[in-house]
Amino acid sequence: MYDNKFLPKLSQNLLEILDDDEFYDITIEVVILRYIYGGRLSLEEYDTSDIIKILIAADELSLYELIIHLQSFLIENKKDWMKQNFGLIYKTSFENDSFPNLQNFCIELMFNEPEKIFNTIDFTSLSENCLISLIQHDDFQMDVIQVWEHVLEWGIAQNPGLPSDPSNYSKDDFVTLKNSLQHLIPFIKFNNLTSKEYMDKVYPYKKIIPKDLRENLLRYFMDQQNNNPEPKTIVKKTDLKGFDSNIIAFQHFELISKWIDGLKITDKVKNSYEFQxxxxxxxxxxxxxxxxxxxxxxxxxxxxxxxxxxxxxxGGYNPTIWNSDGGFSVAKNSFIFSFKNKENIEDYILSRINLVKYAIFSSPDYGLSFGCADLELYGNNRGLAEQSCYDMPIRDADDFLVEEYEIFQIIKID
Incomplete structure (x- = not known):
């Protein structure tokens, strides 16, 4: 089954793993040895947590066929367990690129059933970026007050010494919690709360909210005449706001708005957006x-x-945040595009993300960067567009020089 050069190396790697306190377990030893020397594998008798350990050990030993089999077994037979232990599965699958099937499982769950993740037993172990991806998702269905309470729960869990009652907070306690939640708060739609919800649940934590936002919210809720207003019927407009561009015209903004909503060029505008x-x-x-x-x-x-x-x-659309951490970000709805001649709006190429986990690359060495150089800027005015992670190339030549570029933040108008 294995050649003579492979077995000594495999044996040495196995010994190293079994000497590691983090991974050593008699279950791992038995299963791995059975697989290596007997080609036999039966997983039904093992706990799911043990199978995760076996998967990690298989990766350490470069047992690729076993890695594929274990991922398939988990997805087909242990979905409920993985949903309840999402934090562990997410952390395990994204620590390296050896578990693509588990990564896809996590991504699909995040985008299709995000509310279930808040109810997992290890919700507070999620990373900040994972939590941001959850609450900023356009299709995320959960009351804002519940989102706020879960975000608070997560922030407090990152700082075990914090009291649960904000009335007992010191100035330093508020600073600590504010630092933990500073990247999450901008994604919470406070305006969708009732006045009572805001005053009862949010206002006690007012010191962790940026001053400008806090003052605007206070004025907004003080202006409300009813503490429990009837739900508003929102009529979607078809107009757009903000066209301070030296590059494109209104028609381009309108088409980009359709792409953001997943529409075709012939469809009617679904939502109104402001381009700031x-x-x-x-x-x-x-x-x-x-x-x-x-x-x-x-x-x-x-x-x-x-x-x-x-x-x-x-151009391109990034629904997630930009940062300088040197890593990739998941962005299911991101896309890049080109107009060969801006005077002909119908002569365009729209390329949506194909490899979701590589949608956005953030690095201090580059400016904007979509995918693996699918569209990126670097230096002072240089660019590259080489198709890799998005579903089609947006231009014939890879390299180009930039004459002008603009970044707009998109705000949905209710």
Whole structure:
């Protein structure tokens, strides 16, 4: 089954794993040895937590066939357990790239059943980025007050010394909690709360909310005449706001809005959006440093790029936040696009994300970066568009120079 060179190396790796207190377990030893030397494997008799340990050991030993089999077994037979232990599964699957099937399981659960994750027994062990992906998802269905309570629960769990009652908080306690939740609070739709919910549940934690937001919310809820207003019927408009662009026109903004909502060019506009200009290259600079200075921690952004000495327009939509951590971000609804000639709006290429976990790359060495160089800017005015993680290339040549570029933050208008 294995050649003579492989077995000594395998045996040594197995000994190293069994000497590691984190992984050593007689169950792992028995299962791995049975598989290696007998080709036999029966998992029904083992606890799911043991199977996870076996999976990690199989990865350490480079037993690729076993890795594939274990992932399939877990997904087919242990879905409920994995949902209840989502934090462990998420952490295990994304620690490296050896478990793509488990990664896809996590991504699908996050986007299709995000509310279930809040009810898992290890919810508070989720990473900040994972939690942000959950609460910012467009299709996320949960009352805002429940989202707020879960976010608070998560923040307090990250700091075990914090009291559960905010009336017992010291100034330092509020600072600690504020630091833990500073990247999450912008994604909570406080305006959808009732006045009573805000005053009872949010206001006691007012010191962790940024001052401008806190003052705006207080004015908003004080203006409400009824502490328990009837639900509003929202009539969707078809107009858009904010077109401070030196590159594209209203028609382009309208089409991008349709793409954000998953519509075709011939469909009617579904939602109204405001496009707020936050960066312009000719005004703010083209460096990667300036991009991250302005755009880090900003979500739902659209990039518009004019290729030098041409009418070609490139761009992309990032529903998640930009950052400088040097890693990839999951963004199910991200896309990139091009107009070969901006004067002909129908001559476009729309390329949606294919490998979701590689949708956005954030690094201080690059400006905006979609996928694995599917569309990225670097240096002062250089760009690259080489199809990899999105479903189709958006231009013929890979390299280009940037004449101008703009970043807009997208705000849905109710």
């Amino acid at each position: 200009l936050i960066l312009r290259g000719s005004r703010d600079g083209f460096s990667s440093l300036k991009f991250h200075e302005i755009c880090d921690n900003q979500s739902h952004t659209v990039a518009i790029i004019k290729v030098q000495n041409s009418n070609e327009i490139l």
